Amino acid sequence: xxxxxxxxxxxxxxxxxxxxxxxxxxxxxxxxxxxxxxxxxxxxxxxxxxxxxxxxxxxxxxxxxxxxxxxxxxxxxxxxxxxxxxxxxxxxxxxxxxxxxxxxxxxxxxxxxxxxxxxxxxxxxxxxxxxxxxxxxxxxxxxxxxxxxxxxxxxxxxxxxxxxxxxxxxxxxxxxxxxxxxxxxxxxxxxxxxxxxxxxxxxxxxxxxxxxxxxxxxxxxxxxxxxxxxxxxxxxxxxxxxxxxxxxxxxxxxxxxxxxxxxxxxxxxxxxxxxxxxxxxxxxxxxxxxxxxxxxxxxxxxxxxxxxxxxxxxxxxxxxxxxxxxxxxxxxxxxxxxxxxxxxxxxxxxxxxxxxxxxxxxxxxxxxxxxxxxxxxxxxxxxxxxxxxxxx
Numbered sequence: 001x002x003x004x005x006x007x008x009x010x011x012x013x014x015x016x017x018x019x020x021x022x023x024x025x026x027x028x029x030x031x032x033x034x035x036x037x038x039x040x041x042x043x044x045x046x047x048x049x050x051x052x053x054x055x056x057x058x059x060x061x062x063x064x065x066x067x068x069x070x071x072x073x074x075x076x077x078x079x080x081x082x083x084x085x086x087x088x089x090x091x092x093x094x095x096x097x098x099x100x101x102x103x104x105x106x107x108x109x110x111x112x113x114x115x116x117x118x119x120x121x122x123x124x125x126x127x128x129x130x131x132x133x134x135x136x137x138x139x140x141x142x143x144x145x146x147x148x149x150x151x152x153x154x155x156x157x158x159x160x161x162x163x164x165x166x167x168x169x170x171x172x173x174x175x176x177x178x179x180x181x182x183x184x185x186x187x188x189x190x191x192x193x194x195x196x197x198x199x200x201x202x203x204x205x206x207x208x209x210x211x212x213x214x215x216x217x218x219x220x221x222x223x224x225x226x227x228x229x230x231x232x233x234x235x236x237x238x239x240x241x242x243x244x245x246x247x248x249x250x251x252x253x254x255x256x257x258x259x260x261x262x263x264x265x266x267x268x269x270x271x272x273x274x275x276x277x278x279x280x281x282x283x284x285x286x287x288x289x290x291x292x293x294x295x296x297x298x299x300x301x302x303x304x305x306x307x308x309x310x311x312x313x314x315x316x317x318x319x320x321x322x323x324x325x326x327x328x329x330x331x332x333x334x335x336x337x338x339x340x341x342x343x344x345x346x347x348x349x350x351x352x353x354x355x356x357x358x359x360x361x362x363x364x365x366x367x368x369x370x371x372x373x374x375x376x377x378x379x380x381x382x383x384x385x386x387x388x389x390x391x392x
Contacts, residue, residue: 001025001026001029002020002021002024002025002026003018003019003020003021003026004018004019004020004026004030005017005018006018006019006035006036006037006040007034007036008036008037009037010037010038014037017037019037019040027167027168027171028142028165028166028167028168029165029166030163030164030165031146031151031155031164031165031166032151032154032155032160032161032162032163032164033140033158033161033162033163033164034161034163035140035163035165038067038068039118039139039140039163041068042065042066042067042068042117042118042120042139043065043118043120043140043142043165043167044142045065045068045227046063046065046070046118046119046120046142046227047120047142047167048227049061049063049070049073049120049223049224049226049227050062050063050073050120050121050122051122051169052195052223052226053073053075053122053219053220053223054075054122054123056195056196056219056223057075057216057219057220059075059076059077059098059102059216059239060075060076060097060098060099060101060102060121060122060123061073061074061075061076061102061121061122062074062076062099062102062103062105062106062107062119062120062121062122062129063106063119063120063224064103064106064107064113064114064117064118064119065117065118065119065120066113066114066116066117066118068229069227069228069229069232069244069246069247070106070224070227070228070241070244071109071110071113071114071117071244072105072106072107072108072109072110072113072114072240072241072244073106073220073223073224073240073241074101074102074103074105074106074109074220074239074240074241075102075216075220075239075240076097076098076099076100076101076102076239077098077101077105077238077239077240078096078101079096079101079104079105082269082274083104083105083108083269084104085274086108086265086268086269086273086274087104087105087107087108087111088108088135088284088287089104089108089132092131092132094127094128094131095128096128097126097128097129098123099121099122099123099125099126099128099129100126100128100129100131100132102121102122103119103121103129103132103133104132105239105240106119106240106241107119107132107136109240109241109242109243109261109265110242110243110244110261110264110265111288112288112289112292113244113261114136115137115285115288116137116138116139117136117138117139118138118139118140118141118142118163119133119138119140119141119142120141120142120143121141121142121143121144122143122144123143123144124143124144124145124146124147125141125143125145125146125147125150125151125154126147126150127147127149127150127153129150130146130147130149130150130151130153130154131153133153133154133157134153134154134157135284136284137284137285138157138162139163140162140163140164140165141154141162141163141164141165142165142166142167143165143166143167144166144167144168144169145166145169146164146166151164173190174190175189175190175192176188176189176190177189177190191226191389191391193226193387193389195219195222195223195226196219197215199218199219199222199360199385200215200218200360200383200385201383202363202383202384202385202386203381203382203383204363204368204372204382204383204384205372205375205376205380205381205382206376207376207379207380207381208381209381210358210381210383213238213239213333214333214335214357214358214381216239217236217237217238217239217335217358218236218335218337218358218360218383220234220236220239220240220241220335221234221235221236221241221335221336221337221360222234222337222360222385222389224236224241224244224337225337225338225339225389225391226339226389226391227391228244228246228339228391229246229247229391229392230246230247230339230340230389230390230391230392231247231248231249231250231251231254231339231340232244232245232246232247232248232254232258232338232339232391233245233251233254233255233257233258233336233337233338233339233347234258234336234337234338235258235259235261235262235334235335235336235351235354235356236334236335236336236337237262237265237331237333237334237335237355238333242261242262242265242266242334243257243258243259243260243261243262243263243264243265243354244258244261245257245258245259245261251338251340251342251343251347252344252346252347252350254338255336255338255347255350255351256350258336259350259351259353259354262331262334262354262355263328263331263353263354264292264295264296266327266328266330266331266354266355267295267319267324267327267328268291268295270319270324270327272316272317272319272323272327273291273294273295273319276290276291276294276312276316277312277313277314277316278290278311278312278313279310279311279312279313282311286311290302290311290312294316294319295319295324299318299319303315303316303318328353328354328355330355331354331355332355332357333355333357333358334351334354334355334356334357334358335356335357335358335359335360336351336356336358336359336360337359337360337361338359338360338361338362339362339388339389339390339391340361340362340388340389340390341361341362341363341364341365341368341388342361342365342371343365343367344365344367344370344371345367345370345371345373345374347371348371348374348375348378348380349374351380352378352380356380357379357380357381358380358381358382359375359380359381359382359383360382360383360385361382361384361385362384362385362386362387362388362389363384363385363386364384364386368384
């Protein structure tokens with residue numbers, strides 16, 4: 001198959017639409033459903049991300065993509081009991097495989113952004129992973145293969161219309177990539193930058209020590225950024241992205257957006273949130289939305305009289321600013337990556353509020369000395385990679 005006709009492009013008025021190969025055959029097989037233009041953009045970007053995560057860490061990897069940027073990315077480290085609870089998989093009677101762990105973490109880190117995601121898996125999809133996918137609102141999945149039981153579970157999703165794409169894991173694209181904008185062809189060499197331990201060798205702060213987990217997290221942050229619409233910043237903790245700020249024109253806005261998402265991830269682990277008395281039968285999306293409101297500035301939207309009764313059995317106490325700050329002060333060991341240099345130390349000040357201990361960025365700002373000094377003030381380890389990772 002050299003081409004595949006699509007229903008329409010980014011929008012219904014954009015016709016005709018197709019994906020095709022100028023030479024050779026498409027490296028994919030549509031096993032189920034009818035993926036669209038944006039589905040394929042998410043699928044191919046996500047596949048590159050998880051393939052590189054697997055190569056860099058040796059661990060199974062998963063990504064949750066929305067609108068050509070990852071909402072979450074993770075490797076298959078074991079889930080803690082608290083993580084199982086905040087990712088809504090604690091009730092599942094399955095043996096969590098590394099791939100299932102990876103997807104639960106990628107999907108669960110930012111559940112609001114991941115709603116209706118496209119999933120990318122580095123390994124053959126197994127039954128445990130398919131059972132997690134089954135219960136989530138999602139547009140589709142791409143993987144190098146599917147176990148028979150897993151495929152039957154996925155093909156039954158959305159009344160048989162769920163998008164399932166199998167990709168040839170040995171496919172390698174041409175070294176030059178092209179796209180058109182306003183009828184004009186852009187051409188560039190593909191970003192084949194390899195991110196490994198050596199990528200983080202230039203440590204510029206007083207503190208120099210990088211643990212094995214920190215190196216894994218640094219790799220996850222930078223590989224995730226490689227496939228995130230720029231400007232972008234990524235916070236990572238224990239093998240998973242916990243906050244991604246994508247597509248912002250200002251670097252500090254990226255850092256704040258990603259930091260707020262990282263904060264929300266940690267706030268969801270607090271006793272105040274874990275013990276929320278939800279009404280029986282509440283839908284997963286309604287529960288996610290209620291938590292997002294409860295831990296945010298608009299908490300009265302879910303706690304006001306007439307609103308809380310449809311969500312909670314008993315009206316919870318307000319999770320006030322002081323209580324939230326006290327809980328967030330317990331978060332440490334977070335890694336932060338940036339796809340371009342930090343122009344000011346304010347980014348590091350904001351990162352510190354979210355427990356950042358390790359930073360990777362290209363360096364090259366005229367204010368590098370100030371950024372380094374701010375890291376030293378908080379005892380952070382920062383490395384200059386010397387290479388930016390813009391993706392447009």
